[in-house]
Amino acid sequence: MKVSICIPTFNQEKYVELAIRSAHEQTLKPFEIIVSNDCSTDGTKAILDRLEKEIPELKIIHQPINLGIAKNVDACLRAGSGNYIIRLDSDDWLMPEYTQKLIQQLSLYPNAGYAHAAVQEIDQDGKPTIIRRLARKSGFQTSDEALHKAVSGYRVAANIVMYRREALEKVNYVSFNINFAEDYYMVTSISVAGYGNLYLNEILSNYRVWIDNNKVRQKRKLAEIEGLAKIFNDLLEPAFKKRNWNLSSIKSNRASFAKVHATCLGWSVYTKAEKEELANSIYNLSSDKSVVFVVKSYLSGAGFIFDAYTHSVSGLKLLIKKFLFR
Secondary structure (H helix, E strand, O other), rough: OOEEEEEEEEEOOOOOOHHHEEEOOOOOOOOEEEEEEOOOOOOHHHHHHHHHHOOEEEEEEEOOOOOOOHHHHHHHHHHHHOOEEOOOOOOOEEEOOHHHHHHHHHOOOOOEEEEEEEEEEEOOOOOOEEEEEEOOEEEEOOOHHHHHHHOOOOOOOOOEEEEHHHHHHHHHOOOOOOOHHHHHHHHHHHHOOOOOEEEEEEEEEEEOOOOOOOOHHHHHHHHHHHHHHHHHHHHHHHHHHHOOOOHHHHHHHHHHHHHHHHHHHHHHOOOHHHHHHHHHHHHHHHOOHHHHHHHHHHHHHOOOHHHHHHHHHHHHHHHHHHHHHH
């Protein structure tokens, strides 16, 4: 039983060593730790070269050109030769028993394509913020159950996941051309392929969320919306049709996603032309009448009404989730 821990990175000189050492210090030692450096321009390369001399199982891939998020993740995961492959982003870190506890669970369910757990969210300085748990109990979830849940979002607490390599091979890893929601796409692909998944409602890793002073996430909104549309178009709708399932949940959730993402049309970071492009992308996700109304409201400057409604609903859902799964 061999485990590969794969760490894609780009310009993470401040955190990459912590990620690597957390992989190295697992109670169940990994067979290999693979870091794919996507042409970092900071001090990342020097740190990796130093650690490679110190840690025998550490293997460094220095990409000759910048691949972007999805292709670098793909290259890193494909380089793993273990039976189990863990994706760990280079600004996150694992708790010592992460590998051991998830291996124990996966070994009980040969039809589980991946395993995941609750996470401790931390800020850019490493201070704990909130705990991310899923609204489900520990245990196995069938592929059909996972597909029904996937229509309402990415049902993983964070993109720190242990994959069964045969499942990754079955779906051809990250073979799709999107640079946002690639993790959501991949686990959904695994569910479409017939694999279930395992969840452990225990905190086994730390997931870093940045203060986005430069509004990088806002500027990537178009890619996010296009990625969501691709998940529905390529995976969920065909899977539901093949299984002769009712498509009403697909339609309603596409509209829900579209309305939530329409909030970006009220952000000052975008020009009028960029907002029009975003609006067209939102309509590609859903052209439901309610979506058209929300989009036009934001474009006309009246979106604050929908903002107030969304925030109140989100707050209520969070309170219910905390009460049920604390």
